[in-house]
Amino acid sequence: MQILIIILQIAVLLAVVLLHVAYTTYFERKIIGHMQVRMGPMRVGWHGLLQPIADGIKSFFKEDIIPEQADKPLFLAAPVICLVAMLASLAVLPFAEGWALADINIGLLFIFAMSSLASYGIILAGWASNSKYTFLGGLRSMAQVISYEIPMGLSLVGVMMLSGSLNLTEIVTAQGTSIFSIYLFPQIIGFFVFFIAMLAETNRVPFDLPEAETELVSGYITEYSGMRYAMFFMAEYIGMMVMASIGTVCFLGGWNGPFAIPFFPPFWFILKVYGFLFLFIWIRATLPRYRYDQLMALGWKLLIPLALLNIFLTGLFKILVH
Amino acid sequence: MEPIRIAEQLQEKFQTSILGIDEHRGQVTVLVDRDVIVKIISFLKKDQKMNHLSCLCGVDNKKRKAASAYMERFEVVYQLYSIENRTSLRLKAQIPESDQTIDSITSLWTGANWLERETYDLLGIVFNNHPNLKRILTPEDWEGHPLRKEYKLRGDTEWRGLEELKKKAVQLQQFDFHNASTAQGTSSDE
Amino acid sequence: MNETTTLDVPVSQGDEDRYRLKLGPQHPATHGVLRVDLELDGETILDCDPQVGYLHRGFEKLAEHRTYAQNLVLTDRLDYIAAMANNVGYCEAVEQLLAIEVPERAKFLRVMVCEMSRLTGHLLWLATHALDIGAMTVFLYCFREREVLLELFAELCGARLTTTYTRLGGVRQDVTHEIMMKLERFVDAFPACIEEYETLIDTNRIWLKRTIGVGQISGEKAVDLCLTGASLRGSGVDYDVRKHMPYAAYDKMDFEIPLGETGDTYARYRCRMEEMGQSNYILRQCIEKMPPGPIVGDDAPDLVMPVKPGRKVEVDTSARNGLIKLIDDRDVYMEGDIYVATEVPKGELGFYFISDGMGRPYRMHIRSPSFIHIGALATMGKGVMVADLIAIIGTLDVVLGESDR
Numbered sequence: 001m002q003i004l005i006i007i008l009q010i011a012v013l014l015a016v017v018l019l020h021v022a023y024t025t026y027f028e029r030k031i032i033g034h035m036q037v038r039m040g041p042m043r044v045g046w047h048g049l050l051q052p053i054a055d056g057i058k059s060f061f062k063e064d065i066i067p068e069q070a071d072k073p074l075f076l077a078a079p080v081i082c083l084v085a086m087l088a089s090l091a092v093l094p095f096a097e098g099w100a101l102a103d104i105n106i107g108l109l110f111i112f113a114m115s116s117l118a119s120y121g122i123i124l125a126g127w128a129s130n131s132k133y134t135f136l137g138g139l140r141s142m143a144q145v146i147s148y149e150i151p152m153g154l155s156l157v158g159v160m161m162l163s164g165s166l167n168l169t170e171i172v173t174a175q176g177t178s179i180f181s182i183y184l185f186p187q188i189i190g191f192f193v194f195f196i197a198m199l200a201e202t203n204r205v206p207f208d209l210p211e212a213e214t215e216l217v218s219g220y221i222t223e224y225s226g227m228r229y230a231m232f233f234m235a236e237y238i239g240m241m242v243m244a245s246i247g248t249v250c251f252l253g254g255w256n257g258p259f260a261i262p263f264f265p266p267f268w269f270i271l272k273v274y275g276f277l278f279l280f281i282w283i284r285a286t287l288p289r290y291r292y293d294q295l296m297a298l299g300w301k302l303l304i305p306l307a308l309l310n311i312f313l314t315g316l317f318k319i320l321v322h
Numbered sequence: 323m324e325p326i327r328i329a330e331q332l333q334e335k336f337q338t339s340i341l342g343i344d345e346h347r348g349q350v351t352v353l354v355d356r357d358v359i360v361k362i363i364s365f366l367k368k369d370q371k372m373n374h375l376s377c378l379c380g381v382d383n384k385k386r387k388a389a390s391a392y393m394e395r396f397e398v399v400y401q402l403y404s405i406e407n408r409t410s411l412r413l414k415a416q417i418p419e420s421d422q423t424i425d426s427i428t429s430l431w432t433g434a435n436w437l438e439r440e441t442y443d444l445l446g447i448v449f450n451n452h453p454n455l456k457r458i459l460t461p462e463d464w465e466g467h468p469l470r471k472e473y474k475l476r477g478d479t480e481w482r483g484l485e486e487l488k489k490k491a492v493q494l495q496q497f498d499f500h501n502a503s504t505a506q507g508t509s510s511d512e
Numbered sequence: 513m514n515e516t517t518t519l520d521v522p523v524s525q526g527d528e529d530r531y532r533l534k535l536g537p538q539h540p541a542t543h544g545v546l547r548v549d550l551e552l553d554g555e556t557i558l559d560c561d562p563q564v565g566y567l568h569r570g571f572e573k574l575a576e577h578r579t580y581a582q583n584l585v586l587t588d589r590l591d592y593i594a595a596m597a598n599n600v601g602y603c604e605a606v607e608q609l610l611a612i613e614v615p616e617r618a619k620f621l622r623v624m625v626c627e628m629s630r631l632t633g634h635l636l637w638l639a640t641h642a643l644d645i646g647a648m649t650v651f652l653y654c655f656r657e658r659e660v661l662l663e664l665f666a667e668l669c670g671a672r673l674t675t676t677y678t679r680l681g682g683v684r685q686d687v688t689h690e691i692m693m694k695l696e697r698f699v700d701a702f703p704a705c706i707e708e709y710e711t712l713i714d715t716n717r718i719w720l721k722r723t724i725g726v727g728q729i730s731g732e733k734a735v736d737l738c739l740t741g742a743s744l745r746g747s748g749v750d751y752d753v754r755k756h757m758p759y760a761a762y763d764k765m766d767f768e769i770p771l772g773e774t775g776d777t778y779a780r781y782r783c784r785m786e787e788m789g790q791s792n793y794i795l796r797q798c799i800e801k802m803p804p805g806p807i808v809g810d811d812a813p814d815l816v817m818p819v820k821p822g823r824k825v826e827v828d829t830s831a832r833n834g835l836i837k838l839i840d841d842r843d844v845y846m847e848g849d850i851y852v853a854t855e856v857p858k859g860e861l862g863f864y865f866i867s868d869g870m871g872r873p874y875r876m877h878i879r880s881p882s883f884i885h886i887g888a889l890a891t892m893g894k895g896v897m898v899a900d901l902i903a904i905i906g907t908l909d910v911v912l913g914e915s916d917r
Binding site for chain 1: 531532533534539540541554555642643644645646647648649651652653656712713716718719721722897898899900902
Binding site: 346347349351373374375376377379381382385386399401405408410412431432433434435436437440444457458459460461468469473475 | 564565568570572573574577608609611735736737738739740749750751756757848849850851853860862864866868874875877879883884886887888890891916917
């Protein structure tokens with residue numbers, strides 16, 4: 001019985017998240033469209049509302065082309081690794097009080113582990129395709145992930161110190177009792193570092209180097225088609241949502257809001273995640289792309305020292321308060 | 323300085339190497355001997371500040387009607403311009419059919435590299451001391467030089483590579499993209 | 513399956529760790545069918561060898577077999593982004609060769625279409641250059657304004673891209689009042705549009721990081737590489753054919769040539785942005801100063817069609833009647849040669865003609881700026897990163913149709 005309930009919960013979560021993925025792509029196209037004085041999708045359904053579904057059906061029925069020279073097992077496995085890692089990290093997210101599939105004590109660490117694992121998928125995709133562009137994309141991705149995992153982890157150390165826990169639910173609860181009831185203000189440096197690292201982790205503009213279309217054609221996904229391509233796509237968007245959720249949980253107070261919404265406790269959580277997603281899309285429409293070495297310089301020379309400074313200041317604050 | 327003055331100055335300095343001076347619609351052309359072309363151009367570049375190489379191209383004079391006394395089979399035309407003095411001058415180096423070579427001016431302008439390659443490609447004039455004299459606009463295995471007058475506008479034969487291409491197309495027939503079952507069959511065989 | 517991984521090029525001893533990448537001819541950032549053979553060490557380019565010729569259509573050979581009037585259509589297919597400017601360049605050259613007079617109004621119309629096509633060319637350059645560096649929104653903003661101009665072209669001559677607008681001795685169609693009104697509206701609105709593009713990228717830190725110091729060349733080096741146009745002026749060399757050898761009605765126009773100082777991608781970007789403002793200013797002068805009169809000269813050897821009755825075009829038809837003559841009949845084609853350069857958006861477009869008295873050019877050589885700019889890529893692309901190479905291709909502003917002819 002217990003297992004059945006959990007399976008049901010997983011199914012519901014999966015359905016909700018995948019629907020969100022589909023409609024995030026829709027809203028991305030719509031929002032960028034309107035920012036660029038055009039309409040975005042308009043043909044399928046009212047104002048193109050059925051477009052994501054049409055896209056899904058299309059990519060599902062497209063031929064799955066495997067290049068002759070590709071390393072077949074790895075080529076087939078890479079998108080699955082990506083998607084599974086991203087989906088797994090959904091399990092520990094607390095959408096509201098008690099609304100988490102697995103409320104484990106090392107939730108934050110688990111998410112880091114999973115997002116690093118997802119980058120294996122990208123690197124393997126780049127390697128296994130046996131194409132020059134994908135290989136360069138894979139290399140870029142590897143360098144990017146290594147350099148940005150560190151500031152990202154360090155930026156959240158401040159949050160851990162303040163809340164005294166790695167459990168995501170406890171982090172949110174701890175924020176509710178803190179001075180501003182969110183960690184954004186006491187951890188403003190940490191948030192800044194986290195936000196930039198978050199963009200880089202999800203390969204979004206201005207850090208979309210692994211798939212820079214004007215340089216590397218499509219980077220690591222150049223040789224993919226059909227459903228496997230869509231898997232990478234889903235992984236990217238789930239990654240965006242996971243990162244937005246982490247930002248919400250660690251800095252914006254999770255499901256806490258100015259007032260409680262009856263019958264639907266995750267309301268504020270979802271609203272904050274939407275805010276993050278909008279920011280992702282807005283940035284994509286605005287900014288150019290960094291160069292590879294500039295990206296490295298930013299990560300190692302600016303973000304890591306800043307994150308370390310944040311840890312130092314947070315520690316000092318804790319000592320002074322107690 | 324007026325272009326015609328510059329031409330006269332050239333004649334004084336290089337004397338027998340200057341084969342003639344011509345003016346047409348206000349543009350001055352100096353016909354020169356190909357052996358001294360680098361010397362003349364570097365003189366113009368240094369002393370007359372002709373620092374901009376506007377144009378470099380070759381001409382095939384085979385079917386020219388009114389052939390002048392100096393005219394050889396090929397010419398290489400250099401259009402020089404002085405950005406500072408706003409004067410331009412055209413040089414024409416004469417190249418006989420028996421020895422179709424001329425010295426390269428890539429030592430004076432790096433940009434002349436491609437222009438000379440183009441002239442070689444289309445007219446078959448060989449530039450001595452050129453760092454990389456290869457075909458540029460036509461494929462590397464192209465036969466003949468298209469801008470020569472005996473080269474027909476519409477050729478008699480197909481390009482040699484076409485046969486190879488057709489063979490390749492026949493080879494690729496086994497991956498028949500229209501027939502999904504055979505395509506899957508070949509890929510699963512491997 | 514992969515027991516033998518063979519490299520496609522023979523590798524000399526000691527060079528095995530170089531990564532060879534053939535960028536193009538099918539690549540989103542090579543502006544057509546440019547192929548660049550790269551040798552990489554990581555992402556740094558050790559050797560850069562651009563390859564052209566994929567679009568070679570033999571225009572120079574073809575021109576020797578067609579009359580002067582027929583060759584005009586070939587020029588549309590050179591720089592297909594700014595076909596009007598090529599038309600004007602070709603006609604200016606042939607007119608000088610054959611000593612054909614052009615009426616004043618036609619000269620102003622030519623300046624007008626030239627500047628309009630300069631705007632379309634620069635807008636497309638900005639759009640693709642920004643897209644290459646990753647700024648996607650600028651792309652569509654630029655196309656919005658470009659669309660207005662292309663619609664005006666369509667109204668003026670019936671085609672958006674392959675215009676064939678000019679004729680030997682004049683232009684094909686006179687402007688209507690409506691076109692002038694639309695153009696005036698565009699000219700009024702355009703400065704605000706330039707500001708809009710600038711708000712997006714001009715002081716954007718990432719844009720500055722990607723452009724300042726990238727592809728830097730000194731003025732001397734730029735002259736050595738035979739660069740022209742904004743690519744040369746970005747390095748501070750004051751050379752613009754419109755000022756140096758004025759053609760059409762440019763000697764009656766008041767405009768400035770913007771110069772850069774540093775010679776990097778940002779300087780060239782600023783140069784072209786300023787040029788757009790100047791073009792807009794020239795367009796305003798065209799609207800104000802447009803003189804009345806015929807649009808085709810009396811001795812034009814053109815195959816101009818007489819205007820059909822009932823067609824509402826405000827043109828002076830008297831000058832055009834009876835002009836349909838076979839070109840070979842005329843005796844104005846003297847023996848001689850000529851080189852005439854014009855300033856197209858990409859740089860100096862020169863036509864070198866040899867006439868031997870026939871109705872066809874004996875030799876036509878096109879000095880195409882794109883061809884020379886791509887040649888310069890081999891020098892400029894060495895030692896930079898792949899991302900910078902893309903930026904440099906963008907900043908040199910090349911069109912392969914013009915390069916390969």
